Amino acid sequence: MSLACRFFVPYTMADHESTQTHTLDLALESSLESVDLAEAAILHEAGALGFDEDDLHKIGISVRECMVNAVVHGNRYNARKKVHVKVSRTPDRIVISVADEGEGFDPSAVPDPLANENLLRFSGRGVMLMRAFMDEFAVSLREPKGTEVRMVKYKAKA
Amino acid sequence: MSVKLTTRQVGEVTVVDAVGRITLGEGASTFRDNIRDLAANGHKKLLLNLAEISYIDSSGIGELVSGFTTVANQGGTVKLLNLTKRVQDLLQITKLYTVFEVFDDEAKAVRSFA
Numbered sequence A: 001m002s003l004a005c006r007f008f009v010p011y012t013m014a015d016h017e018s019t020q021t022h023t024l025d026l027a028l029e030s031s032l033e034s035v036d037l038a039e040a041a042i043l044h045e046a047g048a049l050g051f052d053e054d055d056l057h058k059i060g061i062s063v064r065e066c067m068v069n070a071v072v073h074g075n076r077y078n079a080r081k082k083v084h085v086k087v088s089r090t091p092d093r094i095v096i097s098v099a100d101e102g103e104g105f106d107p108s109a110v111p112d113p114l115a116n117e118n119l120l121r122f123s124g125r126g127v128m129l130m131r132a133f134m135d136e137f138a139v140s141l142r143e144p145k146g147t148e149v150r151m152v153k154y155k156a157k158a
Numbered sequence B: 001m002s003v004k005l006t007t008r009q010v011g012e013v014t015v016v017d018a019v020g021r022i023t024l025g026e027g028a029s030t031f032r033d034n035i036r037d038l039a040a041n042g043h044k045k046l047l048l049n050l051a052e053i054s055y056i057d058s059s060g061i062g063e064l065v066s067g068f069t070t071v072a073n074q075g076g077t078v079k080l081l082n083l084t085k086r087v088q089d090l091l092q093i094t095k096l097y098t099v100f101e102v103f104d105d106e107a108k109a110v111r112s113f114a
Helices: A032-049 A053-074 A126-133 B026-040 B058-073 B085-093 B106-112
Strands: A006-008 A021-029 A082-090 A093-099 A136-141 A147-154 B003-010 B013-022 B045-056 B077-081
Touching: A021 A032, A032 A053, A032 A082, A032 A093, A053 A082, A053 A093, A053 A126, A053 A147, A053 B058, A126 A136, A126 B085, B003 B026, B013 B026, B013 B058, B013 B106, B026 B045, B026 B058, B045 B058, B045 B085, B045 B106, B058 B077, B077 B106
Parallel strands: B013 B045, B045 B077
Antiparallel strands: A006 A021, A021 A082, A082 A093, A093 A147, A136 A147, B003 B013
């Protein structure tokens, strides 16, 4: 597995434990190996926060979907482009950001995968899974180019 | 771990026991190639036993759908057996429960092809 990435683990400690933030910052190659790498790194962070097995699975699959979109559809496996992954965790949540350097992605352009005429389509379900499995999901365009997906999972959200 | 498929014949039904992960990359392509080979070799009644599938992503779901349509286009049927809770949840979320017949009893599933 290629590890041609920046790997920073800065800790920001505030006075009160409830505001403690732990962040992780990765710049990954545009390859499928990076999908596995990001999933493993983020599951390590989520596991340290105490998410249960079910939530870890939901976080893991969401990260995979997001990374695949960034590598395959965003950067199109371009070796000169990176996928930027940022993770921050506080005691009650994990916040994950995945950004590519592609041409930009409009999630509203994805055909509704639940429409009867689309049920047998081969692809187009990734965004729906991320929305279903994470508590917050947002897509924005980056400057000068690219797409950023921000996802949040809360530990004890009812 | 990728996915490993083994087949066994129960009457006219080909039971495919799948073990591992069906995700983008090797897992999805192995699954696709195996199902296409079976369809090309005249296996028209496929029962996919997913009891040992630990992980499926949207690409894996796409391969399930692709396998379903490939076999259906040749006049055959694909049905599912022994879904884990996680795969059940995925089929619920994606509404694919309305597409696949799902069983948790192999004998009953085999009889359903008659």
